[in-house]
Amino acid sequence: MTSVAIKGSRYRIKPEEADKYGPFNRTFLAEGDSWMDASAWNQGSLPEYLAREFNNLGRTNLIVNVSTSGHTLTRIVDMMTDDFVWWLDQQEYDGVLFSAGGNDFIDAARDTPPGQGILHDMHGQPLPENGDACVRQDALQDLVAYLNTNFEAIYQALRTSRKNANTPIYLNCYDTPVARDAPAFRNFSGPWLYTAYTNNGIDPSLWDALTQRLFEEIKDTIQGWTVGRAGVVAVATTGRMDKADPKATGDSFDWVNEIHPNKSGWKKQVPAWLAVLPP
Known part of the structure; x- marks a missing residue:
């Protein structure tokens, strides 16, 4: 008996590569961003490390992973x-493992002209007392409202599906990184927070507190999606990983780059998911 995590694109054309290890006791669908897909080209993913731990526990489970880094x-x-929706129509799952929202926050801080996203343009401004002064509250509220609307669309797709109307969805709440010049690929992917803060002229002395604030907002937003929605579970993923050295430009402690876990980081994330997933 073996647990397997397989990319959905592979499972569609070669289902026998996974099914030969079945029959499976439980089947999960993983959807979302790089926290569900892969943190770097040479790293695993949360589904992969979940499958490894399922094996250690003697469980025979399948995780079909349809997530995409950067989404x-x-x-x-x-x-x-x-x-x-196509995958929801294929079979009944024991749970949907879902990771989204983090990229939306980061893009709203990084991929806009200075002062036009969720951060103020602090160039030439006096040094504020704390990082809160760097956040545009109106833009932040608009972003959260927008994300709430989008998650409702995901929730309704699940609840109106023919085979998964009662399937629980488990939400990744991320963990808090350190803003630093540590991209996944130089001049291609990242850094993310580092770029956002430097583009907006935010003093490095405020970076740690500002990052804490933004990731608290991300967690609160995602936890808010559970309110009034049956079968929606926020996984307690925060506060589990050791912070990276802010001067490191690559792999450091539990982080392979600025915002993604490395192998030790994934191992620390897995218990949070095992605590809520069905045995």
Whole structure:
């Protein structure tokens, strides 16, 4: 008996590569961003490390992984009818493992002209007392409202599906990184927070507190998705990983780059999921 995590694109064309290890006691669908897909080219993913731990526990489970690194919640919703909904129609799952929202926050801080996203343009401004002064509250509220609307679309797709109307969805709440110049690929992917803060002229002395604030907002937003929605579970993923050295430009402690776990980081994340997933 063996637990398997397999990419959905592979499972569609070669299902026998996974099914030969069955029959499976439980089957999960993983959807979302790089926290569900892969943190770097040479690293594993949360589903992979979950499958390893399932094996250690003597469980025979299948995780079909349809997530895509870099995807925002908005992008997942835009592609929903082409991918997520199709997979929901294939079979009944014991749970959907879902990670989204983090990229939306980061993009709103990084991929806009200074002062036009969720951060103020602090160039030439006096040094504020704390990082809160760097956050545009109106833009932040608009972003949260927008994400809430998009998650409702995901939730309704699940609840109106023919085979998974009662399937629980488990939400990744991320963990808090350290803003530092540690991209996944230089000049291609990242850094993320480091770029956002430097673009907006935010003093490095405020970076740690500002990052804490933003990731508290991300966690609170995701935990808010559980309110009034049956079968929606926020996984307690925060506060589990050791922070990286802010001067490190690569792998450091539990982080392979600025915002993604490395192998030891994934291992620390797995128990949070095992605590809520069905045995």
